[in-house]
Amino acid sequence: MTQTQKILVTGATGTVGRQVVAELLARGHEVRALTRDAAKADFPAGVEVVEGDLTQPDGLTSALEGVTGLHLITFGGAAFTPLETGPQILELARSARVRRITVLHGGGPTPLEDAVRADDGVRWTVLMPVEFMANALEWADGIVASDEVREPFVARLSAMVHEGDIGAVAAVALTEEGHAGQEYVITGPELLTVGDKVATIAAAVGREITLVELTEEQAVEQWRAAGLTEDVIGFLLEAYGNTPEVGRTVAGTVEKVTGRPARTFGQWAAEHADAFRA
Numbered sequence: 001m002t003q004t005q006k007i008l009v010t011g012a013t014g015t016v017g018r019q020v021v022a023e024l025l026a027r028g029h030e031v032r033a034l035t036r037d038a039a040k041a042d043f044p045a046g047v048e049v050v051e052g053d054l055t056q057p058d059g060l061t062s063a064l065e066g067v068t069g070l071h072l073i074t075f076g077g078a079a080f081t082p083l084e085t086g087p088q089i090l091e092l093a094r095s096a097r098v099r100r101i102t103v104l105h106g107g108g109p110t111p112l113e114d115a116v117r118a119d120d121g122v123r124w125t126v127l128m129p130v131e132f133m134a135n136a137l138e139w140a141d142g143i144v145a146s147d148e149v150r151e152p153f154v155a156r157l158s159a160m161v162h163e164g165d166i167g168a169v170a171a172v173a174l175t176e177e178g179h180a181g182q183e184y185v186i187t188g189p190e191l192l193t194v195g196d197k198v199a200t201i202a203a204a205v206g207r208e209i210t211l212v213e214l215t216e217e218q219a220v221e222q223w224r225a226a227g228l229t230e231d232v233i234g235f236l237l238e239a240y241g242n243t244p245e246v247g248r249t250v251a252g253t254v255e256k257v258t259g260r261p262a263r264t265f266g267q268w269a270a271e272h273a274d275a276f277r278a
Contacts, residue, residue, distance in 0.1 A: 006030040006066055007174050008098075010054055014103055014252045015134050019167025020071050020174075021047060021050070033065055036078075053077065057088040062095035069174035074106035074113050094121050100180070102127055123180035124180030125246055127174040130187050130247045131227045133268040143201065144211055152219035153240040154194040157248040159187035162263040172257050175181055179257070185223040187251045189262040191248045197200055197265060204269035205276050211225045215268035216241070 007024050011017040012033035024031045025046060032048045035041045041049045050063045054076040064070070068091055077085045083089075089112070103113050105128040115122045139149045158220065166186050173179040188273065192200075195211055202209040214222065223233050239247070254262035 007069040023171035074110040086112035
């Protein structure tokens with residue numbers, strides 16, 4: 001067990017941020033969670049909640065006081081725009097003598113991640129997860145309403161990762177030596193088609209779920225009806241129709257870093273089965 005440390009987690013109310021908080025707590029560390037709205041944070045007892053915004057780094061001085069590690073996201077504000085405040089945040093972190101920084105990769109180059117990588121004065125680790133298992137929650141309404149999943153490109157392969165494993169890798173990198181300068185691709189332990197995922201959820205909830213394959217045109221129509229922007233739709237068509245190799249290749253990062261195997265989609269589905277029940 002490493003010595004107890006205090007870690008500041010930004011993006012703490014997000015899908016990954018909550019898992020970073022949970023893993024740090026489970027490992028016996030102190031956690032300070034940064035959020036724009038403390039009243040809505042809803043963290044476990046023992047988490048120190050502080051208000052702040054990465055788009056306004058001048059207000060982060062007190063949040064960084066006394067912390068040894070810092071978990072960063074690359075987008076900020078209510079609109080989730082790419083953060084341009086990396087240099088200021090890093091200067092504050094150095095002044096506070098933060099020893100380790102993790103950055104959650106945003107899917108492509110971003111100003112904040114670029115600033116962290118270029119800074120020789122911090123020990124950084126970039127976390128590069130593939131598709132989150134939590135993305136399957138997008139199917140919950142359709143499954144509850146009609147036991148049906150409607151998706152295009154159903155044969156696509158994904159090495160999707162349990163969000164808890166992203167948090168586990170982050171927690172180790174923030175509190176232990178040996179991870180500075182590393183770029184960790186984080187995946188689950190298996191390759192899954194959309195049909196595999198649907199069958200796994202069906203087994204978890206104990207009933208049949210029908211998979212309906214949509215054409216590209218039908219998928220676009222469905223996404224537009226759901227309010228997705230044209231940029232997001234274009235991204236989905238590329239990601240689903242031409243999944244990059246990194247997204248369909250199993251990496252052993254979770255076991256290498258944490259010492260235990262990556263969690264399966266079956267485990268995730270069992271944990272979230274209630275979300276797919278009426």
